[in-house]
Amino acid sequence: MANLRAIRKRISSVKSTQQITRAMKMVSAAKLRRAQDAIVAARPYAKKMREVVRAVAARVDASAHPALAPREGKKLALLVVTSDRGLCGSFNAGLTRQAFRFIAEQKAKYEEISLFVVGRKGRDFFRRREIAIRKEYLGVLGSINRGHAETMSKDLVDGFLAGDFDEVQVVFNEFRSAISQVTRFETLFPLSLEKKEEQAGGADIDYLYEPGRKEILSNLLPRYVETQIFRVLLESVAGEHGARMTAMDSATNNSVDMIARLTLQMNRARQATITTELTEIVSGAEALKG
Numbered sequence: 366m367a368n369l370r371a372i373r374k375r376i377s378s379v380k381s382t383q384q385i386t387r388a389m390k391m392v393s394a395a396k397l398r399r400a401q402d403a404i405v406a407a408r409p410y411a412k413k414m415r416e417v418v419r420a421v422a423a424r425v426d427a428s429a430h431p432a433l434a435p436r437e438g439k440k441l442a443l444l445v446v447t448s449d450r451g452l453c454g455s456f457n458a459g460l461t462r463q464a465f466r467f468i469a470e471q472k473a474k475y476e477e478i479s480l481f482v483v484g485r486k487g488r489d490f491f492r493r494r495e496i497a498i499r500k501e502y503l504g505v506l507g508s509i510n511r512g513h514a515e516t517m518s519k520d521l522v523d524g525f526l527a528g529d530f531d532e533v534q535v536v537f538n539e540f541r542s543a544i545s546q547v548t549r550f551e552t553l554f555p556l557s558l559e560k561k562e563e564q565a566g567g568a569d570i571d572y573l574y575e576p577g578r579k580e581i582l583s584n585l586l587p588r589y590v591e592t593q594i595f596r597v598l599l600e601s602v603a604g605e606h607g608a609r610m611t612a613m614d615s616a617t618n619n620s621v622d623m624i625a626r627l628t629l630q631m632n633r634a635r636q637a638t639i640t641t642e643l644t645e646i647v648s649g650a651e652a653l654k655g
Contacts, residue, residue: 369638372631376624383620389452390613393606397543400603404540404596411596418582418589422556425578432522432554432586436531439476442499442521443468444553446537446597447487448605449506454615456538456608457486460548464536465494467550479530481520483598506602514595521594522587525554537597538604544611546604551597553590 422433445464447457464487468478479499482488488501500520505513521533533553538546574581 369634372627376627379620379623383617386613386616390610393610397606397610400606404599404603407596407599411592414589414592418585421582429579430582431526433556435555440530441475442479442530442533444481444535445487446601447484449485453605453609454612456605460538461487461490463548509598509602511595514591517594518591522590535597537601540600540603543607546608
């Protein structure tokens with residue numbers, strides 16, 4: 366009976382967990398829809414902003430703005446975008462492992478790598494490995510807005526202009542679908558302007574700029590960085606909800622299978638108990654007859 370009681374208790378526990386995972390799946394599905402709409406709306410703006418900035422930058426010298434000129438220095442700023450909460454499968458683990466591998470592989474190339482980390486999961490990962498974090502941004506993904514992107518953009522641009530680092534990259538999970546998120550590394554600045562004529566729309570086309578190209582770039586580039594960071598944050602939020610919905614769906618399905626197995630095990634144990642009791646009754650009756 367003790368074994369039977371333990372199986373019933375475990376079935377009850379699994380059913381309680383199943384209710385939680387099913388509820389989390391429904392919540393994530395609702396949040397995913399809003400996050401997906403947000404990133405789909407933000408992508409065209411971010412893409413057009415990149416085209417505009419590169420088109421203007423292609424018509425000026427690299428000396429027009431510090432963010433255009435490649436530097437010989439070896440200082441890198443890496444913005445790692447993770448989530449604040451777990452229970453989303455390999456969403457954070459895959460990204461942090463790739464970021465950690467990247468840092469290990471690039472140590473020979475860069476004299477210094479400064480980490481800017483978004484999310485508690487990334488912060489905890491690098492803390493456990495005793496890797497210094499220059500700045501962390503926690504609790505921003507729950508209610509994301511452009512103010513958060515503006516703060517991160519200012520920190521990175523100011524550090525770049527001050528010479529604290531010579532290159533800025535971001536690593537994040539790009540949202541593809543509810544079941545697919547791809548880890549991507551992107552360089553924010555300095556901007557790559559290798560194919561100037563193609564990005565400018567042709568060497569024979571030019572525009573009039575007011576007040577001037579350099580002044581426009583000085584205003585556009587900070588907005589460009591802010592827009593790209595905001596897009597990255599939206600990508601990460603949508604990917605997180607998609608990964609959590611998928612993970613909770615898988616957990617719910619696993620709990621159904623586990624309940625079925627435990628129920629079968631419980632029925633077998635109960636049948637064995639009944640058979641044992643019947644055998645004892647029959648044996649007792651036979652003994653009384655004798």
